[in-house]
Amino acid sequence: MTALTAGERAARLDATDPLAHLRDRFLASPGVVAYLDGNSLGRPLAVTAERLAAFTRDGWGGRLILGWDEGWMEAPERLGDELGRIALGAERGQVVIGDSTSVLLYKAIRAAVAASGSRTEILYAAGDFPTDRFLLQGIAAELGLTLVPIASPHDGGVTAEQVADAVGPRTAAVVLSHVAYRSAHITDLLEATAAAHAGGAMTVWDLSHSVGAMPLRLDAWGADLAVGCSYKYLNGGPGAPAFLYARRELHERLRQPIQGWMGAAEPFAMGETYAPDPGIRRFLSGTPPILAMQPIADMLTLLDEAGLDAVRAKSELLTAYAIERFDAELAPLGARLASPRDAALRGSHVTIDHPAAADLVPVLQRQGVIPDFRRPDGLRIGLSPLSTSFTELELGLDAVRDGLAAAVR
Amino acid sequence: MTALTAGERAARLDATDPLAHLRDRFLASPGVVAYLDGNSLGRPLAVTAERLAAFTRDGWGGRLILGWDEGWMEAPERLGDELGRIALGAERGQVVIGDSTSVLLYKAIRAAVAASGSRTEILYAAGDFPTDRFLLQGIAAELGLTLVPIASPHDGGVTAEQVADAVGPRTAAVVLSHVAYRSAHITDLLEATAAAHAGGAMTVWDLSHSVGAMPLRLDAWGADLAVGCSYKYLNGGPGAPAFLYARRELHERLRQPIQGWMGAAEPFAMGETYAPDPGIRRFLSGTPPILAMQPIADMLTLLDEAGLDAVRAKSELLTAYAIERFDAELAPLGARLASPRDAALRGSHVTIDHPAAADLVPVLQRQGVIPDFRRPDGLRIGLSPLSTSFTELELGLDAVRDGLAAAVR
Numbered sequence: 001m002t003a004l005t006a007g008e009r010a011a012r013l014d015a016t017d018p019l020a021h022l023r024d025r026f027l028a029s030p031g032v033v034a035y036l037d038g039n040s041l042g043r044p045l046a047v048t049a050e051r052l053a054a055f056t057r058d059g060w061g062g063r064l065i066l067g068w069d070e071g072w073m074e075a076p077e078r079l080g081d082e083l084g085r086i087a088l089g090a091e092r093g094q095v096v097i098g099d100s101t102s103v104l105l106y107k108a109i110r111a112a113v114a115a116s117g118s119r120t121e122i123l124y125a126a127g128d129f130p131t132d133r134f135l136l137q138g139i140a141a142e143l144g145l146t147l148v149p150i151a152s153p154h155d156g157g158v159t160a161e162q163v164a165d166a167v168g169p170r171t172a173a174v175v176l177s178h179v180a181y182r183s184a185h186i187t188d189l190l191e192a193t194a195a196a197h198a199g200g201a202m203t204v205w206d207l208s209h210s211v212g213a214m215p216l217r218l219d220a221w222g223a224d225l226a227v228g229c230s231y232k233y234l235n236g237g238p239g240a241p242a243f244l245y246a247r248r249e250l251h252e253r254l255r256q257p258i259q260g261w262m263g264a265a266e267p268f269a270m271g272e273t274y275a276p277d278p279g280i281r282r283f284l285s286g287t288p289p290i291l292a293m294q295p296i297a298d299m300l301t302l303l304d305e306a307g308l309d310a311v312r313a314k315s316e317l318l319t320a321y322a323i324e325r326f327d328a329e330l331a332p333l334g335a336r337l338a339s340p341r342d343a344a345l346r347g348s349h350v351t352i353d354h355p356a357a358a359d360l361v362p363v364l365q366r367q368g369v370i371p372d373f374r375r376p377d378g379l380r381i382g383l384s385p386l387s388t389s390f391t392e393l394e395l396g397l398d399a400v401r402d403g404l405a406a407a408v409r
Numbered sequence: 410m411t412a413l414t415a416g417e418r419a420a421r422l423d424a425t426d427p428l429a430h431l432r433d434r435f436l437a438s439p440g441v442v443a444y445l446d447g448n449s450l451g452r453p454l455a456v457t458a459e460r461l462a463a464f465t466r467d468g469w470g471g472r473l474i475l476g477w478d479e480g481w482m483e484a485p486e487r488l489g490d491e492l493g494r495i496a497l498g499a500e501r502g503q504v505v506i507g508d509s510t511s512v513l514l515y516k517a518i519r520a521a522v523a524a525s526g527s528r529t530e531i532l533y534a535a536g537d538f539p540t541d542r543f544l545l546q547g548i549a550a551e552l553g554l555t556l557v558p559i560a561s562p563h564d565g566g567v568t569a570e571q572v573a574d575a576v577g578p579r580t581a582a583v584v585l586s587h588v589a590y591r592s593a594h595i596t597d598l599l600e601a602t603a604a605a606h607a608g609g610a611m612t613v614w615d616l617s618h619s620v621g622a623m624p625l626r627l628d629a630w631g632a633d634l635a636v637g638c639s640y641k642y643l644n645g646g647p648g649a650p651a652f653l654y655a656r657r658e659l660h661e662r663l664r665q666p667i668q669g670w671m672g673a674a675e676p677f678a679m680g681e682t683y684a685p686d687p688g689i690r691r692f693l694s695g696t697p698p699i700l701a702m703q704p705i706a707d708m709l710t711l712l713d714e715a716g717l718d719a720v721r722a723k724s725e726l727l728t729a730y731a732i733e734r735f736d737a738e739l740a741p742l743g744a745r746l747a748s749p750r751d752a753a754l755r756g757s758h759v760t761i762d763h764p765a766a767a768d769l770v771p772v773l774q775r776q777g778v779i780p781d782f783r784r785p786d787g788l789r790i791g792l793s794p795l796s797t798s799f800t801e802l803e804l805g806l807d808a809v810r811d812g813l814a815a816a817v818r
Binding site for chain 1: 435436437438439441444446449450452453457458459461462465466469470471472473474475476477481507508509510511512514515538539540542543544546547548551638640646647648649650651666667668669670671673676677678679680681682683694695696697698699700701702704774779781783784
């Protein structure tokens with residue numbers, strides 16, 4: 001029996017991929033051989049180009065201001081409910097779309113801290129994404145809080161055990177990413193939340209690198225607050241609006257500081273005093289970004305058709321294929337695997353550290369192979385399940401191998 | 410000599426309108442007889458529908474993540490500079506696009522207050538738009554400040570003299586709208602800013618109801634901070650991103666609290682500690698809304714072609730025509746004019762108070778005549794200069810007259 005070549009394995013995986021036919025829904029990118037950065041910016045669906053033009057003509061242009069009474073006003077919750085049902089495991093009335101991930105994280109963290117009373121510390125992962133850490137530094141400075149980092153060796157995220165060890169009576173909030181942006185390490189959301197709750201603290205989760213690539217069960221896992229990005233695996237387009245989840249029982253206790261009219265109980269009463277909406281809309285501030293929300297709706301339809309369990313199954317096969325080829329061809333060239341080998345602990349990207357990574361990325365880009373670079377020496381290979389084929393990944397890894405081989409020659 | 414009828418006057422004004430030909434650049438709205446709410450949501454340009462589809466195909470889909478290195482990263486400042494040059498009277502490097510008006514107002518007010526040292530009071534207009542007042546209530550509560558309202562009878566905005574009388578050594582910031590959302594009263598930005606400065610306070614201006622409808626001279630007027638909306642006279646679409654201006658000399662002293670990565674000096678350094686960008690980018694937080702910015706670029710091109718002086722000249726003629734017809738036909742039906750008679754004190758809308766307004770607006774809408782309603786009894790007639798004809802206004806005012814006549818019969 002002859003072992004299959006990498007190319008034969010990729011072709012066979014594509015042939016048996018039950019989601020393969022959905023790749024044609026995405027717009028073509030001329031000159032791109034392998035797009036391995038869908039976890040940074042997801043590709044557009046063909047229907048999205050049409051939808052944006054049609055919305056401009058028929059919605060914005062056709063209905064003008066009447067659109068607000070014909071569905072736009074409720075859009076942040078309506079689309080949030082869809083996102084909750086399809087991707088977050090959240091019952092209705094707990095998710096809104098709006099703002100940016102950074103702004104919603106600010107609101108969520110401020111709300112969690114305010115609800116904690118006189119507690120004075122925020123726990124976070126030392127290796128978390130900069131915007132999360134930077135926001136926390138600002139919040140700690142303005143409120144006089146202490147930031148307590150949880151070590152995350154090799155940007156590997158943190159474990160629930162670490163949270164249990166660190167949380168205590170001074171803990172005002174625990175702020176963590178579900179999937180680490182660099183290594184793709186998954187923190188057990190259920191266990192880590194339980195550990196925080198045992199210490200009397202609320203959790204704020206950044207779901208940017210997990211939403212849309214794996215099924216989430218926020219209600220079942222007992223999540224308190226969660227925020228995520230929609231331009232990665234939700235294919236919302238560059239700078240698309242973010243989303244926020246807040247568990248229903250907490251709404252009454254949660255107050256965010258940016259008291260714009262759209263978060264008020266009665267925005268058009270033009271009243272004297274701000275009173276927050278009784279539900280999830282209290283997390284809104286300004287006018288909802290209706291135009292910018294349009295692409296997310298298309299991707300949610302596709303995710304609903306595919307099913308998040310099937311998406312996750314393909315994601316695991318894609319990352320496993322990348323690691324198999326790493327072992328066979330990249331490790332011998334001096335590369336180190338920064339991502340977990342255990343699929344259950346791994347998100348939908350694989351990061352390979354190599355001293356030549358910084359120089360290699362632009363070379364690859366010129367060949368139409370587009371991974372991401374993450375300091376100091378990480379080649380991050382993002383595998384957006386619905387838009388990536390195994391053959392595409394194969395071609396990309398061929399180029400990575402050839403590039404590293406040339407670099408160490 | 411026979412006096413002209415209202416219809417004849419409207420036809421003559423259209424015939425001599427040097428901007429009349431630009432109306433064809435906007436998309437048609439089937440069934441709409443008179444759109445008198447362009448100050449709430451501006452109409453889309455035809456090129457915008459095409460641009461959004463093309464951007465999705467060729468920009469987002471064609472360049473994918475490479476787009477960030479090919480101009481997207483600088484887009485908030487580049488488009489901000491264009492806005493500054495064409496509409497704000499601002500030199501380069503002082504304007505960014507992003508977030509919502511509410512979020513940017515929050516950042517601007519927080520930054521102004523922080524820069525004021527130990528001052529404890531914020532002056533604002535008692536009749537200002539709810540989001541401005543609500544935001545101030547939240548900020549005052551979180552920082553332990555006192556809000557000091559300046560009376561604005563009949564929602565008429567405030568005067569520079571009132572600011573001069575109210576400002577003092579405890580004033581941390583003066584927060585005002587340039588054009589009052591209800592009456593269209595213009596507050597003299599230069600004089601009011603000078604009055605604030607004489608008391609040692611910075612100003613934060615809300616330009617939502619003036620930008621794009623009249624030339625602004627923020628640099629020359631000595632403005633400190635200003636924020637505005639882009640979905641009114643900048644025709645950015647429902648929920649389009651807002652903009653923020655900050656005078657260059659102040660940048661170093663201004664710190665906003667939402668420390669996201671895009672406001673950092675080196676976002677991709679992924680460093681340990683947040684250091685703000687030395688310039689205007691320090692007001693950014695999350696990933697810039699590239700897709701949502703596209704329509705603004707089209708409208709700026711048109712405004713540049715038309716020239717803001719010409720836009721303002723047409724705006725004055727439109728509002729004067731409305732007031733002339735108010736005097737002749739609406740005042741006798743019991744309507745009261747809520748807007749200034751002096752064109753120099755009047756923005757680009759005219760508000761008419763009448764007890765029947767709330768009931769009349771939906772009736773008018775069914776006839777394809779779309780003004781806005783503002784509590785308690787205001788019929789707000791918004792006159793977006795580039796997309797509104799005098800004949801359209803005439804038809805709309807005919808319907809208002811007939812509706813009020815039926816109501817009081």
